[in-house]
Amino acid sequence: MPTTVFHVFHDDDDSLTLGTRAAQRVHEVAADHGCEVEVFCFGPAQRRLTGPGGSAAGEVYNRRIDALVASGVRVTACVNAARAEGTEAELTRRGLRLRVARDEFLRHTLEAATVITF
Numbered sequence: 001m002p003t004t005v006f007h008v009f010h011d012d013d014d015s016l017t018l019g020t021r022a023a024q025r026v027h028e029v030a031a032d033h034g035c036e037v038e039v040f041c042f043g044p045a046q047r048r049l050t051g052p053g054g055s056a057a058g059e060v061y062n063r064r065i066d067a068l069v070a071s072g073v074r075v076t077a078c079v080n081a082a083r084a085e086g087t088e089a090e091l092t093r094r095g096l097r098l099r100v101a102r103d104e105f106l107r108h109t110l111e112a113a114t115v116i117t118f
Helices: 013-033 056-070 079-085 088-093 101-110
Strands: 003-008 036-041 074-078 097-099 114-117
Touching: 003 013, 013 036, 013 056, 036 056, 056 074, 074 079, 074 101, 079 088, 079 097, 088 097, 097 101
Parallel strands: 003 036, 003 114, 036 074, 074 097
Antiparallel strands: none
16 A cells, blocks of 8 residues: 655654644545555654653644554654663553664665655
8 A cells, every 4th residue: 555654853843743734634535545644753853752842842743643643643763762762661652663763764665655754
């Protein structure tokens, strides 16, 4: 099944909120078109998944990530980064899938996914 991956990397307010909102909006119609949506949080954006939100945008980002997980969207983050930051248990509890980033990027290539980065 064709897949669109929203790769949320940057941690500026616009990237966090627009990347997750775009994922939500595309997910609303993806099944009608025989497509799937995934979100991959990595780098600075992954660090904003835990800790004290810091800003209104950070809170919106985290609410949207949880809503995406709840709606069945595969949301992934880097297991090595999570282990290094001590956030593995928290991210797993929230329903994120933790994988090696290298392997996820290669999977996206092998599956011919469309990757949009924010």
